[in-house]
Amino acid sequence: MSAIFSVSELTRSVKNLLEAEFPFVWVRGQVTNLARPASGHLYFTLTDGDAALSVVWFRGAQASAKPVSQGGEKINPLTGEVEEETGGTALTGAALEDGMEVLCAGRLNVFEPRGQYQLVAELVQDQGVGDLSVAFEALKKKLAEKGYFDEDRKISLPRDPARVAVITSPSGAAIRDFLRIAKTRGTGSEIRIYPSLVQGDQAPEQIAAALDMVDADDWAEVAVLIRGGGSLEDLWAFNTEPVADAIYRARVPVVSGIGHEPDVSIADFVADKRVATPSHAAQELWPRRETLSQGLDVVDMAMRRAYTNWLHSKGAAFEHLRKGLAWLSPERKLERMTDHFSSLAVRLDNAGQDHFSDRHRDAQGYAQRLDRVFGPGRMDSAAREAASLAARMERAMTRCVETADNEFELASTTLRSLDPEAPLERGYSLVRVERTGAFLRDPKEVTSGDALDIRVKNGRVAAVVKSDSTDTQE
Template sequence: MSNILTVSELTKSVKALLEAEFPFVWVRGQVSNLARPASGHVYFTLTDGDAALSVVWFRSSQRSAAPVKKGGDMVNPLTGEIEESSGGTALTGSGIEDGMEVLCAGRLNVYEPRGQYQLVAELVQAQGVGDLAVAFEALKKKLAAKGYFDEDRKLELPRNPRRVAVITSKSGAAIRDFLRIADTRGTGAEIRIYPVLVQGDRAPAQIAAALDLVDEESWAETVALIRGGGSLEDLWAFNTEEVADAIFRARLPVVTGVGHEPDVSIADFVADKRAATPSHAAQELWPRRETLAQRVDALDLSLGRAYAGWLAGKEGAFEHMRKALVWLSPVRRLERMEDRFSALMARLEGAGLDHFFGCAERAVRTAEGLGRAYGPQRPAGLGREVAGLAHRLNRAFGPQRVDGMAVEMSGLGRRLDKGGRDASEGAAQRLAVLETALRGLDPEGPLERGYALVRVAGTGEFLCDPRRVTKGDALDITVREGRVAAIVTDSRPNEE
């Protein structure tokens, strides 16, 4: 039977899971069922027509929601952004009304006595969506017709960039979040901050000028345009044609991280890459170091397997050639020829003796037959018969025949010796050619002649083109006796 939970246990589990998954969220909707009890807390329902969410706004959060003055500037206490006026758009408990369109920031929790999840608001902002929304849609339509949003004109973000220009407010939370994430990802990068106003009437001109300056300096590999969250009015600088034009004419890839997940600006549409938040922008630029380490491990394993396969193939080819050389060895060939010679001699000797004994036996039988046939009366004729047989035997198996066979065997021996020497010399020449070919395949062979292997530090790729590096890049140089680390001071291609 599966584990049976009590209502309290299940509610606590749901509470822990929900609060861990949504520690802080922004929610937009319309206020309804507003209630203000004597405690000073505010309770209402946030709805978008299709769903409803219960919201509680405690009195302590209402007091801390108003902008505070720091160094002569009014700073939003939640986002850290400088506000142009002390009023801002943040509401108080008495300023919220039924039917009002608001943006709430806070955390989700579960009210255990009723088993109901709710939003505990930290900040409530009024949403002025009338004229600004119309202006937003009009500019969006105009720029889309001009091709500002076309995907085919957008540039690819560099992977793990080493030089990044960041355009943002120098005192906002956005830059702190961006730098915090950047410090934990990638393989290290140089970041230059171009401080600008990110809201107010002067913000669009400063943002556009900063984009043009980064483009003119040609130092960075990519540009990050970031800002923390806020209302539509707060983010309006990123919905201006002036900023859109600057992003469109930028020659470097631009990534935007403006506001929070629901916020989408004109700058996001024009940019080469849109990130949901400043932190997400840093995540888009630099991969996780664990991912890079796993990639290095995977490449190392792949390289090891490839090398093992290559080495096994060479070993197989070498073994095949070794067996071929053994088979073609002059010693083995001489041994085979000697074995064949011995077999032929044995056959020859066996055939000769059998023939000799056969002839002798026939001669004896013939002599006995003549004796019986002719008796003592014909000794002279019998002698002549025996003499003829002896002469034939001597011609077939006598010393002259043996001498002829010796001369023939001597000639065969000389031919065998010459063939062995020729085969040995040919095999030695082929072996030398194979040894030369194998030495030519040695990847570290050129190092013996004074050459060096140059890799780009960090990526490990071989450097074949000086245009692949710039001044200040680190190099890893391998020579015959070891390795040398170097820094690029100048890189110029060959001039024809």
């Protein structure tokens, strides 16, 4: 009867046998999945395309294990052996990179908590670039020249898609992580899984066929290509030309979420959107429901504000139209005319009152001026002045009359003295020559035969001049 071991007992037995059988080994392979934690230790995988070996290179070993030159030969300080056959160059931890072909020296060890064996490296030498890295770079260059990586050919992802096609292994952890995240995000969507191998020789053809099937169904808004983490060999299916061709000819946008953050594949370069992990793919496709809810609240508040503003603007427009119609109505026009008439009446009444007030003030001013001119005091003064003037006029008239009488008497006396008939009263006469009509003053003024008209006090006497005598009487 065979013995029954506990897990720890069996693991410890394997550890003891393995470490005893392989106390120190040299292993050649390509570096993949290189990790650099803060501790300074390095963790990576050595692979040759058919198998993988986990390697840990502690920080202390990185500092102490440096080969030295002796007579042109490289001597390993751990073993003392000449390393001419390796043709390698010792590396530092900082120089180690994914894809490098290296030769590692160290001891095998079993990590009991995981039951996993690993190589504890003491020395790492560069052996050049690995075959997989060479193939990766060659295909990358070829596809870049064909325009597979051009940004202008890539399709934008739909926001919150309702129909999503997922190409992956239906039993892998990647689809579980994707669906778990999808349940908590977006507004609800339908997800179809297109099963495919994601590792191995048959994986590239199945992945390409699944992508072509998504196009043929013409159902999905977006296709998602996901796979969990692994070594470069595990992820190699996504570094093949058939997969790149299928992504390139896809009519729907393709999202690639292959491996972990450091893992970069050819599929990532060709895809319309590359994300770090399968979980991140779900996060990229669907927004958080809290964000959607908050956005919905923002939209709701914006719509409410817009509706309120719209109501206010329409209310203001309606009020403006109502006032316009009211202003144009006959009733309103009559009211305006009545108001205008009332205003004019008030203005007329005010103008009349102002006019009468002005005239009253003018009359008062005139009365005051008349009172100053014709008032009792002024009248008394005027009466006294009139009496004085009357007295002066009376005296002047008396003097004037007396003067006029005197002048009249003088004129009368003068006139009487000048009256040609006045001498007739005293017995004189006036002789007029009829021929000339002039009074006779000199006998020489007449000739014999001239008729004379002699006027005396009580009548006229006619006479004729005789030549022998100057005195003629009839």
